[in-house]
Amino acid sequence: MRAILDNAPIWILMTDVNGKVQFVNNTLCENLGIPESRFLEVEQYHQLFPEKEAANLHKSDANCWENNLPCHSEETFTFIDTKQHNLKLIKVKIKDDDNEVIGLISLGLDITESKQAEQKLQESEAKFRQIACHEELLNHLANQIRNSLDLDTILNTTVHQVRTILKIDRCHFIWHRFAGSTNLDETNNNYLDSWEVVNESKGENFPSLLGKYTIEQVGSWALRFLQLEIIRIDDISLVDDRKMQHFMVALGIISFVSIPIQTQSGKIGVLVCTHHTSVRTWDDSEVKLLKGVTDQLAIAIDQAELYNQSREVAFQARAQAQELSDALKKLQQAQAQLIQTEKMSSLGQMVAGIAHEINNPINFIFGNIIHVSQYTEDLLSLIHLYQQNYPDPPTVIQEEIEAIELDFLIEDLPKILNSIKVGANRIAEIVLSLRNFSRLDESEVKSVDIHEGIESTLLILQNKLKHKLQEKAIQIIKDYDDLPKVECYVSQINQVFMNIISNAIDALAEKRSQKFNSTGINQNSDIPENLPTITISTKVISSQEVRIIIADNGMGMTETVRNKIFDPFFTTKPIGSGTGLGLSISYQIIVEKHQGRLDCTSIAGQGTKFIIEIPIRQIIKQITEL
Incomplete structure (x- = not known):
């Protein structure tokens, strides 16, 4: 038992009613560089610790003596390595078989690394708040150029x-x-x-x-x-x-x-x-x-x-008015396209930066959860061993077991650790998706998994898909074929997915809000055709081409509107809500950049479908030209 206590990764210190040390484990002695014999021979803390540390220990002892419940505190100690370490302390009164208090037991856990990780996270948050402010300024100026x-x-x-x-x-x-x-x-x-x-x-x-x-x-x-x-x-x-x-x-x-x-x-x-x-x-x-x-x-x-x-x-020269008007329109189009490209570049840079910054603390969590899980298993094994060898513990211990609901803790603690591990894995998956979406360094033609781009885009737009006040969540139906790697300009293809799926979400917004009557009750929401839905399907249509279809069951559009959707600056959205460039740029990316096809079919009141077809391989001539 002594060996287990000495090797526990926490401090264990027992004092009598006069504050004299009765027991100290090896971990505490090694951390502070003070032998056990020294702890046992002195009468007060100030003979062992610096004045401020001793005063804090006396204060937390006094607080524990005044209360019947465990006392928690957070203190700073100077270790043998001369560095300041943060420890979380818990102190509990020790009672004998007659329920008389005979001293205090103090347990200390070194939380320095978690404190440092928390500080790094706060610094990262401050950094990205600054980046967000900077991006706000740049975007505002870009809008000023357009407007x-x-x-x-x-x-x-x-x-x-x-x-x-x-x-x-x-x-x-x-x-x-x-x-x-x-x-x-x-x-x-x-x-x-x-x-x-x-x-x-x-x-x-x-x-x-x-x-x-x-x-x-x-x-x-x-x-x-x-x-x-x-x-x-x-x-x-x-x-x-x-x-x-x-x-x-x-x-x-x-x-x-x-x-x-x-x-x-x-x-x-x-x-x-x-x-x-x-x-x-x-x-x-x-x-x-x-x-x-x-x-x-x-x-x-x-x-x-x-x-x-x-x-x-x-x-x-009034005779040249039309020619100048056309030149100005082309100038504004080039200007607006530049702004759109800059916005996507800024988004990609921010996404890549966020993914990088999140990756550091998540690696810290991954690195420590394994040890925490092992320590927990060891401690639980020790408790089970103790229960097997001492089935009838003293009353004070039995009461404490009931008070802290030991059986529930033994059952729930591994579940909590597993939940942390699952959450960390989810964050890691999100970081990977963010990196896949940004891909700012991939300006050349590369072979990629089209499905990764779609999934990364859905992740970026997840907040728009969720349930909101008086709006149902948008369900995503995926029908993916087994696609080969496709040669393309990755960031530009991701931009196309972003534009089309964002438009689909906007098209469903009216349908989502119209399903509520004046009392706020969603009528006929369980009927499948009334559920706002985006369906994404992929298919190999030949040995040279793949097809991606993105469809929604929104309000659709008239034939007149459909014939204009790929025109620059054409938009059906309110002023200030859309530039009218998303689908125009998408058309250029698919048709001109990738020698593919981008078509749209729509029925008013039933929904809209976009069909993208791109070659699996880009020919050398195209790569050279671009």
């Missing part, structure tokens, strides 16, 4: 959103105003060129910086702006350029970061973020975000300039 071609609106939105997301004192945009030839020679005193702050977002208590500034005022940084250099200053007082330092201090600037852009027409602008109230350290992720913002901003400015040029030409 507005007004340059002033685009710049105002940019500086306001950047200042809000980064929580800084000021964000402004500067244009280089060209006067004559550009002078890159710092020794030349020609200061006709200037830098003009045209848009800004600032705190209420800060003066406006709108207006023009000469190259003489801007100093040597003007040359760095023209050379499209990123300038990043955490503390202006540490800048060696005294002239530039005085200029910034005069403006009240303490921290400064600038990201330059150059438009297709050659114009140079600078997005500037400043902080006035304190020194601010610019994080690498923030600079990366700002670079992404300026990339989007450059696209927006280019589109706005092209739009304005188109309007001017239209005013000058």
